[in-house]
Every structure is written in C-alpha cells, then in structure tokens.
Amino acid sequence: MDSQLTHDIIQANKQIETILQRVRASSLAASPVRVAVFQQMRQSAAINTHWHIAWPHWPPGIRAKITAALQKITRRLLQWYIDPIVEQQNRFNQTVVNAVQLLADDVAALQISCQTPSPLQQTQIDQIQQQLDALARQIVK
Amino acid sequence: MRIAFFTILSPIRSALADCAEGLILAMAKNQDVIIDIFINDDYQPDNNQILKQFNIYTYHKFAALADQYQSILYWMGDHGQYHGFMLDFIHRFPGIVVLNDLTLHRCIMQNTLDKGDPATYQFELQYAYGNVNAIDIATQIKKGQDDQIILKYPLYERVVDSSLGVIVHSEYGRNKILASHPQSSVKRIPYPFFMPGQELPGSLAEARAQARTSLDLSNDTFVVGSSGIFVPNKHLGDSFSAFAHILPKHPRSKYILSGFAVPEYNLASHIEQMGLTPYVTLTGWLPPDEFSRQMAAFDVGIHLRYPHIGGVPYTPIRLMGLGVCTIISDIEPLAEFPQGACIKIPPDAYQRDSLRAILEYLADHPDFRQQIARNGQRFIEQNHDIDRIAEQYLQFLMAHRR
Secondary structure: OOHHHHHHHHHHHHHHHHHHHHHHHHHHHOOHHHHHHHHHHHHHHOOOOOOOOOOOOOOOOHHHHHHHHHHHHHHHHHHHHHHHHHHHHHHHHHHHHHHHHHHHHHHHHHHHHHHOOOHHHHHHHHHHHHHHHHHHHHHHO | OEEEEEOOOOOOOOHHHHHHHHHHHHHOOOOOOEEEEEEOOOOOOOOHHHHHHOEEEEHHHHHHHHHHOOEEEEEEOOOHHHHOOHHHHHHHOOOEEEEOOOOOHHHHHHHOHHHOOHHHHHHHHHHHHOOOOHHHHHHHHHHHHHHHHHHHOOOOHHHHHHOOEEEEOOHHHHHHHHHHOOOOOEEEOOOOOOOOOOOOOOOHHHHHHHHHHHOOOOOOOOEEEEEEEEOHHHOHHHHHHHHHHHOOOOOOOEEEEEEEEOOOOOHHHHHHHOOOHHHEEEEEOOOHHHHHHHHHHOOEEEEOOOOOOOOOOOHHHHHHHOOOEEEEEOOHHHOOOOEOOEEEEOOOOOHHHHHHHHHHHHHHOHHHHHHHHHHHHHHHHHHOOHHHHHHHHHHHHHHOOO
16 A cells, blocks of 8 residues: 555544544443443432431331330430431442442443554554565465 | 366356456456356356357366366355356366355355255265264254354365465455465455446546436435345344434435345335335346446445355445445454545444444545545555456466466
8 A cells, every 4th residue: 555545544544443432432331231330329329317217207006106206216316426427428438439430431441442452552563464474475485 | 378267157146256257357468368267057148248258168068178277266155056066176176266255165065965965065074174963064054053153164174175276355264274274375365346347437426426317316415325135244224223313414315225135134124114215225136237336326335244254245345446435344354454444343232333423424524434435445446456466366376387
C-alpha cells in the first residue's frame, strides 16, 4: 500500500474505533444486569434506625400493643446511642457502593482498551508481522 | 506453458464462476500461456468471450489429453454438484488446488455418502483424522450443526497431500493448512477484483449513476445494500435493525437486497415483520453482470458473516472495488482488509448496537462515508488488481510444473 493510502486508512480507523468504543462503553453502562445489581446495592446500602420497631400503626391485640409500646420506649431511650452508629454505617455503605461502581467502570474501560492495541503496541505488531513476512519469503525461496 | 484449468463457469450461479472466468481471461493475456478449460458435463457454458477464446472440454476428455499439460489448476469449492467432478482428478493428476472454501467436507460428503458410498466417506475421514465415526459426523452435519463440524473436520487433508501446491486467499487459510501440512507448498494469492460482462463505464460516478437509474433511485436517496445468497448467518436482522434506526432521520433511505434467500429462510416475512416492506427491494437472482453492476448504486454495502467456515467472501471485494463504503464482519479470513479501508464490526454481543451507531454516523456524515469508499477502492486497486494476481498465479504454476 502506498503511504498516502496507509495514512488515510489510519485516520479513518481512528474515527471508526472511537464510534465502536463509545457503543461498547454505553452498552456496558446500560447493561440490564449491571443496572439491576447497582440498584439493589443502593437500596440496601441505607439502613433505617427504626426498622421493624417503628410501629406506625398499633398492632391488634392487647399483648401486641404492650410489646410495641415497650419497643417504642426502648428505641427512644437508645436513640442517642444507635443513630450516630447507623449514620456512620450508612456513610460507609454509600462509600462502598460508589467505590464498587468506580471499579466496575474501570473494569469496563479496561475491557474496551484490551480489545484495541495501543498505537505503540500496533506499531510493534506491524513490525513483527513484517519480520514474519520476510521470514516466510526466505523460507519460500 | 499449457494449462488445464478445472473450474465451474457461468451460468452456474456462483461468484466462483465469474471470478474464474475473469482470472482465466487475465492469465491468457500472457503470450506464453495456453489455457484449456475442463468443466462438468451437466450444463452448457454461456459466456461468449470464454466460449470464443478457449477450448472448453468436459472432464471426460481430460485423461486422454493429460500429457499435453505442464500444469493443472483445480479451482475448487465446497459444492458437491459444482466441484465434485474434480476430486478424482486431483488425486490421479496432481496439480495446483485453489481452495476457495477452506473446507471440502460438504463436497466430499455429497460425492460419497449422499451417493450411497459410505465406505469412501469413512475412508476420507479416517485418512485425515484417524478413527472417527463417519455416520455420527454426517448425522450431526445433517442436523444443522454443520459449521462447527466442518470447521473441526474440513476434510481437505487428502487433497492437500495429493497436490503439488495449494493456493488460498487469506493468511488465515494459509496458516491453517500449514499447521497440519507444514511440508506443503501453500501460497496466499488474494481474489482478483473482476466485473463480469462489459467494461465499466468511464468512472465510478457514471457506474453509480447508471446503477441508480436502473433501480429507479434518485441521486440523493441514501441507499444501503446487501448482495449475494441470503442465509441466516449473514445477520440481515441486525442490518435491518440498523436501517430502521436511521429511517426517522433519513426517511428517503432505501435498502436494496440484490440476490435471493435460501428456501429455508423466509426473508420476505422477516422484512414485513420489521415494518420495512416499503423501504426494502429484494431483486431475486440476477445475471452476473447486472448483479455486479447494481452494487455500484449503494452508498453503504453491508456484508456480515458469522460464524464463518474459513473462506474469504467475494462480495466485499466487489463492493470496495466499486467505491462503495463497505461494512463487513471482523473475522479471521478478512484480517487482510484494514479497518479504515472498510468498516469491520466485531461479531460479538455489541454487533447490533455497533452496526446501528456506524450506519447512523455514515448516513449523517457523507464525507466520512466517501473517505472510506475511496480508501476501499484504492486498497482493492493496489492489492486485488486482476492482472497482477494472474501473474502471481502463473508464477506459482511455473514453479510447480508437473
């Protein structure tokens, strides 16, 4: 191939690879499994201090009402102690979710970059290919 | 040098027939070469130029004439009815075999097992792969697992062993044969770019204008096209999906399907289900010259192929040679076609989305589309020129004379 054609092909190649990489990146980000997993992680990351002991409506029955009242009193009494711990735990959980998300994005980016050689790698591949061709020609001779 | 050229010729509906005719004509330009053609006995060739210029015999005549030839070229493919008659001669009269398909399994199976000769089929398999169960393999092929089985058992081994040399069209093919036959003389010679029938009009722009007129397409219509025999592994579903994606923005677009679908593939129903009937034209089978010229009308030609069985598809060479921006599958047999001279889509989970994005970009950016088309046309001009390729064939034949 003449050098002008090689140059034109390399220029066009860059544009094509950019489009293909963009598709891969957006497809990975929008993958239904990925979206569902992160949604679940986010939902379960935040812990509610009042979980199961809030009793927004009184339960039926005298015995159940007494138990609920005792739980409400206990919760209020321990609120000063539990709330800061839960808030700390929530902050940590959120940080973990964000870190996992960043790691997943990095893995996706790595997957894409692994599929395409860098310009330096491509040059090395071309050089090796030329050497192989030269060797093949010598063997044929 | 006198050459016996075993081949198929038109009117057989195969790109291999057109391509062989072009190659024969180009090789015969060399004054020191005389070519006689040997064909099957079940059809009459109809290419006037070939009929006028060459002696054409049925294969029955060859044994009596064999001593006259310094070289025998077998233009071989994997279609039992078309190429099966060459098998016996390849072993009896060794020459150069061109493996246009990187498998001969179907061809051998159709000429042995399907003709009630399981013993020979078993012999061919045992010769190549040792103790394998021929009936089991044949059953799997007939159940539709043919691509995987054929890739595993390509059955070209005895043909390669019997030949003085082998020509293939890709480095992938060459390496594959050398891996099992390191002592064989295997050369890669690319397919030549050849247009059947009359010469093309003066410029590609004129060819494009003529092709568009014949299809009743205006100059500003965005035309996507696919050509050949349509089978499911050409992924037309993804091509249609990409085409449907650009329609809202480019409502005057057309999709031309020049060719025909195999009977088991209900292409018309597929098009209808996608609501594309008003935008798609299915031409059906066309004579070789009309078929080839029609491709010039396309702005973008799509020729996906996966899984493959090792052969280099010919249609992308025609499309690129005609200056059409061509989209192909990124598969091993097409490794020599650089990304940028055409557009190669990896056959993976992102194929559909990639094709959509690429087609949308090409529809929106005519300059980029034309750049790819120009690159492709120049690439074919520099690497698939028929006269230079004919010369490579003659050099290889000369080096492997009988």
